[in-house]
Amino acid sequence: MAEVMAEFLQLAFSGLTVGAVYALVALGFTLIYNASDVINFAQGDFVMIGGMGTVFLTAAGIALPLAALIAIIGTVIVGLLLHRFAIQPARGASPVALIMITIGASIFIKGVAQVVFDKQFHSLPAFSGDTPIAIGGATILPQSLWVVGGALVLVVALYMFLEHTLLGKAVLATAANRLAARLVGINVTIVLALAFGVSAAIGAVAGVLVTPITLTRYDLGTLFALKGFAAAMVGGMGNPMGAVVGGLLIGLMEAFGAGYISSTYKDAVAFIAILVVLFFMPRGLFGGRSVERV
Amino acid sequence: MSLLSVSNIGISFGGVVAVDEVSFQVAPGEVFSIIGPNGAGKTTLFNLVTGIYKPLHGKVLLDGAEVAGLAPHLLVRRGMARTFQNLQIFFRMSALENVMVGCHLAERSFLLADLLGLPSVGRQNRLTRERAMALLTRVGLERHADTEAGGLSYGVLKRLEIARALAAEPRILFLDEPAAGCNAVETEAIDHLIVEIARSGTAVVLIEHDMKLVMRISDRVLVLAQGRPLAEGAPLAVRDNPAVIAAYLGNHGQKEAQRAHG
Amino acid sequence: MLATILRARFTPLLALAVLMAVIPLVAPSAFYLRVAALVWIFALAALGLTILMGYAGQVSLGHAGFLGLGAYGVAIGPAHLGLSPVLSLFLSAAAAGLIAYVVGRPILRLRGYYLAIATLGFGMILALVFNSETAITGGPDGMQVARLTVFGWRISGTQNWYWVAAGALLIGAWIALNLVASPTGRALRALHDSEVAASAVGVDVSRKKLAAFVIGAVYAAFAGGLLAAMNGLITPEAAGFMHSIELVAMVIIGGMGSVIGAVVGAAFLVVLPQALTAFQDYEQALLGLLIMVFMILLPGGIVPTARKWLLERLS
Numbered sequence: 001m002a003e004v005m006a007e008f009l010q011l012a013f014s015g016l017t018v019g020a021v022y023a024l025v026a027l028g029f030t031l032i033y034n035a036s037d038v039i040n041f042a043q044g045d046f047v048m049i050g051g052m053g054t055v056f057l058t059a060a061g062i063a064l065p066l067a068a069l070i071a072i073i074g075t076v077i078v079g080l081l082l083h084r085f086a087i088q089p090a091r092g093a094s095p096v097a098l099i100m101i102t103i104g105a106s107i108f109i110k111g112v113a114q115v116v117f118d119k120q121f122h123s124l125p126a127f128s129g130d131t132p133i134a135i136g137g138a139t140i141l142p143q144s145l146w147v148v149g150g151a152l153v154l155v156v157a158l159y160m161f162l163e164h165t166l167l168g169k170a171v172l173a174t175a176a177n178r179l180a181a182r183l184v185g186i187n188v189t190i191v192l193a194l195a196f197g198v199s200a201a202i203g204a205v206a207g208v209l210v211t212p213i214t215l216t217r218y219d220l221g222t223l224f225a226l227k228g229f230a231a232a233m234v235g236g237m238g239n240p241m242g243a244v245v246g247g248l249l250i251g252l253m254e255a256f257g258a259g260y261i262s263s264t265y266k267d268a269v270a271f272i273a274i275l276v277v278l279f280f281m282p283r284g285l286f287g288g289r290s291v292e293r294v
Numbered sequence: 295m296s297l298l299s300v301s302n303i304g305i306s307f308g309g310v311v312a313v314d315e316v317s318f319q320v321a322p323g324e325v326f327s328i329i330g331p332n333g334a335g336k337t338t339l340f341n342l343v344t345g346i347y348k349p350l351h352g353k354v355l356l357d358g359a360e361v362a363g364l365a366p367h368l369l370v371r372r373g374m375a376r377t378f379q380n381l382q383i384f385f386r387m388s389a390l391e392n393v394m395v396g397c398h399l400a401e402r403s404f405l406l407a408d409l410l411g412l413p414s415v416g417r418q419n420r421l422t423r424e425r426a427m428a429l430l431t432r433v434g435l436e437r438h439a440d441t442e443a444g445g446l447s448y449g450v451l452k453r454l455e456i457a458r459a460l461a462a463e464p465r466i467l468f469l470d471e472p473a474a475g476c477n478a479v480e481t482e483a484i485d486h487l488i489v490e491i492a493r494s495g496t497a498v499v500l501i502e503h504d505m506k507l508v509m510r511i512s513d514r515v516l517v518l519a520q521g522r523p524l525a526e527g528a529p530l531a532v533r534d535n536p537a538v539i540a541a542y543l544g545n546h547g548q549k550e551a552q553r554a555h556g
Numbered sequence: 557m558l559a560t561i562l563r564a565r566f567t568p569l570l571a572l573a574v575l576m577a578v579i580p581l582v583a584p585s586a587f588y589l590r591v592a593a594l595v596w597i598f599a600l601a602a603l604g605l606t607i608l609m610g611y612a613g614q615v616s617l618g619h620a621g622f623l624g625l626g627a628y629g630v631a632i633g634p635a636h637l638g639l640s641p642v643l644s645l646f647l648s649a650a651a652a653g654l655i656a657y658v659v660g661r662p663i664l665r666l667r668g669y670y671l672a673i674a675t676l677g678f679g680m681i682l683a684l685v686f687n688s689e690t691a692i693t694g695g696p697d698g699m700q701v702a703r704l705t706v707f708g709w710r711i712s713g714t715q716n717w718y719w720v721a722a723g724a725l726l727i728g729a730w731i732a733l734n735l736v737a738s739p740t741g742r743a744l745r746a747l748h749d750s751e752v753a754a755s756a757v758g759v760d761v762s763r764k765k766l767a768a769f770v771i772g773a774v775y776a777a778f779a780g781g782l783l784a785a786m787n788g789l790i791t792p793e794a795a796g797f798m799h800s801i802e803l804v805a806m807v808i809i810g811g812m813g814s815v816i817g818a819v820v821g822a823a824f825l826v827v828l829p830q831a832l833t834a835f836q837d838y839e840q841a842l843l844g845l846l847i848m849v850f851m852i853l854l855p856g857g858i859v860p861t862a863r864k865w866l867l868e869r870l871s
Contacts, residue, residue, distance in 0.1 A: 093851070093855060100808060101847070101848055103801055104805075104851060111843065230673075230677070265684060267680070271676075272677075275678070367759055370756065375756065378752070382752050383749070383750065384746045391745075394742055395743065395754065398739065398742075403738065403739035407738075408734065408735055409738075410731070459757070462758055
């Protein structure tokens, strides 16, 4: 009995850890989607740049915190460039065109990354050692606590930013109604750029936190993007709370699926979740009902 | 017996009641107008009856058969066609092709034959083309036949939508603001067209803000306000109904009504 | 005169046939013929997407999954079931159509982003299956494919494959051109512009979308089968996400809804990596850049834009 419980806990821990990363990716998606109606496929690549950047900077002899900071700033710059040169010129394009643009951007970033970095897997040392902490018969890596804790801090910080700062409120206003936001004097272009910048930062932080556990490589972003996307969709597109819950759910389902059923199709869990949710609740768990106006 | 009989139909969106307990009947060949201020629920009522929305409650009888909640493409088969308030045109197709799509129901088409380009498809295409051309001529758009619809003016597109709806050979035609955004000449053309359609035996249910047009061609008028029926009857009776004037037309409306008199 | 030719329905078919006849005369070596054969095969897969995306306006980011179904069908039929390769090709195309029919019913209720992601997920699951069911598919290493034999004639050699691929594409193009000028084709183009209006004139929108999805799947599966048989080998990457994106990129770069566009797009994405082998490391970056640049600067695609420009010049 205790063994069963321990296994359950062990799976829950690993599920929550990856789930926290998916939640952050989903949160980044949500932020950009709300501000600009764009599904940013390159969101997963922000995670990769954050991780890879930190790896290569520490390898160059820079201390980890500084390396992480530089990598995060670098990722933000990539996010801003993405907005300025790929999204802004394509204003008014169809959803499919926009998704193809960000997919193109994602492929481009991967292509550049394999030249700038390399094609190998890389890791970072865990922030506070590798000694597992025992909880209820299961163990948890200190780095997992970093990931979950970091995600929590980011979610709270984002919430505070959106609800309690003028700039954050401008983002929310733009999300609610772009034209109205423009009319009350909000510089929508800056708000959109901000959304891309903040999303990039969130992705990069997730990358730095999770690299000691999952390793990183130039093409890692695709899976993160897809799973983060699944999380956002399961939670209901555009709902930040939903994104976080969806991320944790996908992480847990993956872990339990791999533990109890088969690890072969671990990566399929997210897609099966998407398909199931889309068929039964096309607006996601937390999405409202929408009516087409004609 | 009436062709269309709607009783106690209603729907609400997110707790807001958009249409509530509306009933009306339409007879063959009749022009039945639905008027009311913006947001009164006129278009929602159209969408309920023509299958775009599923009504929460109420009945829609077409020729005595219950059709509430049937999908639009099934309702057309039973003789119900419509146009849209904000144009729903196939913009990347020519005007003629738009009407040809309208002939869809009358076309005998098999996927395999379509893929293999069998001679039967060619024959069907010729037939459809002729029918569509005749309809374009009927609404006076024959010279625009080969123009891509995206390049046509608003007033032209309004008539194109009517031609497309007529292609389904409806027994009842729903027109949602057919004259909105049209100039006086175009409005007059649409006026004649509606009268002619009704004369041919097709019932016309009309939403229109142009009161002159409504008063001139309607047999009966239903007034909606805040999703509920306010009055129903002959145009003159409705126009002079104090409740209508007070609740809907207001001062501005009274002036408009007087102009309609003269 | 030229404008009439540009507008005539079967002009693309004729242009394609002429091109197909000329290439072997001018190709300096078998390598070029092989690249051309690859172009025809990918153009066939892209044509299926043209019907789905360009005509009906429904995106699929998992189309390579169907290509994989065809490819693995041709490999698995002879290897595990003792079927002839040619029979396997047709059976797997039919199976892909059937799977598209079953999966498409729920998936095609979705729109825009939701449809894109659902199809993407479906394609990923297929690729995962090809990758994981090692006993049947050979796993990540892929599997050998038996030679195609038609009435005792073993198709081999670049020259023969060139003509087989060209013939398949011609038939595919002919069918696509038939479709667009038929009642079904009109219904597809109509629902692309307005689903509400299409259904209001009696078009059974979900059934038509499903038809386009199934047709697209059969095209892709056929192309996949030919690809596997020509290469003699198939690996799971053929069904992967990147491949799906490349197929969509072919349709968009060549020009949505244009038959010749699918061929031009396929040529673009097949020939480019061959031409840039010296810069192999930059291939992915270039592909990404191309997709972005085309989507932003030339959203109509090469062929429709050029055609419009020509027609305006001529009138």
